[in-house]
Amino acid sequence: MKTVSLSRRLFIAGNYAFLIALSVSCLFPLVHVLAISFSSSAAASAGKVVLWPVDFTLASYEFILQNDAFIRAFGVTLQRVALGFSLNLALTLLCAYPLSREQKHFRYRTAYAWYFVITILFGGGLIPWYLTVKETGLLDSVWALVIPGAVPVFNVILMLNFIRGLPAEISESAFMDGAGHWTVLWRIVVPLSMPVIATVSLFTLVGHWNAWFDGLILMNFPERYPLSTYLQLMVISSSTLNFSGVSLREVAEISQRTTRAAQIFLGALPILLVYPFLQRFFVKGIVLGSVKA
Amino acid sequence: MLLPGVALVFVYSYIPMAGIVIAFQKFVPVKGVAGSDWVGLGNFDYVLNMPNIDQVLWNTVYIAGMKIVAGLVVPIGIAILLNEVRNVLIKRGVQTLIYLPHFLSWIILGGILIDILSPSQGIVNRLLAALGMESVFFLGSNDWFPYVLVASDVWKEFGFSTIVYLAAITSINPTLYEAAIMDGAGHVRQARHVTLPGMLPVIVLLATLSLGNVLNAGFEQVFNLYSASVYESGDILDTLIYRLGLLDAQFGVATAVGLFKSLVSLVLISVSYLLAYRLANYRIF
């Protein structure tokens, strides 16, 4: 039995303390926003709310959730996330796997890799992108939110890196047993790559959930906006920065710090709920058993 | 297998790239790409002749550079520390919580930071006062502003990279650890000789790709936090371009700047790739 040294114990204690303090600091702003969303407008705009609601009220949530537009936008987002996620993941795997093969097995792999990487670096800007989407007929449909971004190059590169790190013997033996690439991909690579698949899934989900700009430009009518676009517009348009001072009624809308807070929180909520669930996949030692075999 | 990916990328990334030609035009939306005048390198000239461009470029590189470094070191460190945590609940809890700041936009965080760092009422300065030190006008002083930018940005985004590094760590073959322990390695040694090398491919990859951001010092953040009193140290390329009134006359200039940034990134990434290949026979991607 090993005894645990004092320095080790101090380290562990200090580590826990540090990490917990760090997490709390990360939690603080979200709690602050949450508290504002449950407070009265008067208290919020006077800056009285810190971590706990003042004059507890559900008014801002009622206001948002009653709104048809919110529900509709939520539906659009669900659609795009479902479609986008599946497509992204499939394509990520399909691209990462071949690129992870060694140069000797796949001669042009480096060329292809660079082909993809260049697209992260260079772009023609907003207008050509918009025109392309328009010419391919995707404008104003949910597919406009799904197809143009279908290949998440960063995720592909990340994944190819991981796959490369897997022990070669496993796939070698599979090939020798007569398995084709598809079988190797599906039966061997995927199960062994759960941590990176979980990571990439998370990024994709978050990316699709939060992407608001494409919805704004590519959709012609507010009824088709995804949730993030809808929320973003609420936040921006109710910011004092944007005010033109012409309609007095609009002015009254601006003081709605609490509504803004509720919107922010509602926007982030689903992802926050999904994330811990995905953490199951960050599990050690999957590689172990298969190597021994 | 690669075909669908290649095709999609071609259509949606390469074809729009043709629009880079706007960088060489005095682009007016109504005239379209075909109708706008050609100015060759005129847009680049324009940018390079803007008042304070040197200062702005320096700020951009300095701030972005610090962010790249901190953005590497901090998540790696946290990932290793987190790996040492045995308690599953705490580990998962911390993992979840550190990702949270990523979801908040700078519009919100900006407001919070202004409150926290306020010289008269902010928590940080009150702490300093309690410790007997003078209060510091963090957001209004050119000496402090860049560091505030870096620190707050790292705090916001480190969760993202930490996840990637954690995934890398969990993929490390446990037998390597067992071997190290049998050789008598303590925890620190293990971290140095097993964990870090195991993460090396990912570290190198993320480092290389983040080099591509050397001219992206973070528009949204700077925009929400800066003010006239810190233009000198805080104005970056993107905020300068933004103030040019992008929409009306300056699409060409904006594209030109974008092109410039892309070229710089390309050079940096290619150099790293080649270095890794030549020196260590390792292809980063």
Add this chain to the structure above:
Amino acid sequence: MKLSKKMLTSALTGCLLLQAACSSGSNVQTQSQTPAAAETGSGGQQREGTPAAAGGPLDPYDPPIEVTAVRSVPASLKFENGDTIQDNAWTKLYENELGIKLKYLWVVDNSQYEQKLNVMMTSGELPDIMPVPGVKMKQLYDAGQLEDLSELLKQYGSEHTKDFMYRDGGAAIDSATFKGELVGLPLNPGATDTAPLLWIREDWRTKLGLPEPKTMDDVVAIAEAFVKQDPDGNQRNDTAGLGLDKELFGGLGGLHGFFNGFHSYPGIWIEDAEGELVYGSIQPETKTALAKLQEMYKAGLIDREFAVKNAEQIIQDFNSGKLGMYYGQHYTPILLQDGKNNMPELELKPYRLPSVDAQPAKPQTSFNIPEYYVVRKGAKNPEAAIKLLNAYLEPRSREEYPVEEYSNNGDVEKWQYALLKGSNPTQNLDGYANVKKAMELNDRSILDETTPDPYVFDTLTSYYNGDVAGWGYTMVFGEGGAQSILYDYNENKGYRPTAFNSAPTSAMSEKQSTLSKLELETFTKIIMGEAGIDAFDEFAVNWNKLGGDVMTAEAAAWKASK
């Protein structure tokens, strides 16, 4: 790691550059009348086989025509009963009464409208009718894409339309006319609302026994008292003097009013002694005002942290009882309603601008036309736009066209559904006068139901009866409120309007932001004492060097062409 960062840059730009179109005035009158169509007189011609004949100002097209358009809507616009922007009482009216089927190509939030316009313009497709800001109108005109509406307005404009268009003496129409061609129909909410006033917390002022501010010295004295004499009585030195935010020239906590007190007019063009157009920010009076501000900052009379505070922080300061004096536009109390809710003893009062000498200070007003309705060149029925405007401005019987359907139903603002809106440049001033009269007579019925006047009347009444929620509006429209002062100025020609009454020229749109940055940075540094007052002279020189001289030349050319 998508390329969205770049797009974000463009998007955020869009957010800040747009102004919301607005203002009511749909002019549906309360007395019963026969439906408008019968009033127009000239008969329409109806023939099969030829393109739909236009007929008179309000005659329907037969057969009906289709007209494409795009527009922006404020994110807060409400709908009810299944209405959408494409299908509501106004679109039905257009179709049923004018034979115009309105088809929107797209609709977007105000903050992204210009962005979307740009993208659309590049793709070369323009709809028949578009509301556009002045700069875009000029761009489109320069590219030969706009229909000349001058003859059409004469021929098809109804009497009411022509009346509204010229109510301000023709300045708005003028700003849309180039070389004799009228290329856009302006929406003119009037410039008086852009004037700054001085706002002071009366409860603090009276508590400390300070006189009403008439001179700039008074202003300084009040600021000093607010800072040093603990007006909120909490034994702490936490109250500020003059409120100021980092933009220096915002609508709440901006400095226009202060500068105006020194007869300086930053940000607008004024005529100098020779009648030439010069830019207000570089004039010597501005320097004098800056020197005073520098003094005040040094003495702690201006918030030490103003340089990092935005408007929202100023609101927070006020609502938490730390701020008692600021310069701002007429609507600002509505933003501060929470302050009143928090502190019922709070009293806020607007004042005429104090002056530094015997000459009264003139509040400055800017060019304030948020949009023009333009028609694409080559549109099949360009006069359709004029008819749509006629439809909006035409007085209608209340029975046939209930207010709840076409104007306002509570806070569902249905007048916004109309594509082409007219506006009364003196909307708020008239509103103030009308409501005042109604309150004196205690007779709500004299007010026009289609304007916000009844709503204002009700709100003021409720406030005087003790409901605090009406405080904001009362500060604007009530006795001694902002509009009363603005009304006064208007009657006595007390404003200093900008002498450059048009959308920005091309040099202006290119150079303005660099120059504004220079101005902001220089002024901020001077006020904070980080630069000496003589930095102003250097600024004036640089301003010209960096493009100001080109702007001045273009302004002069504009003036000469009038």
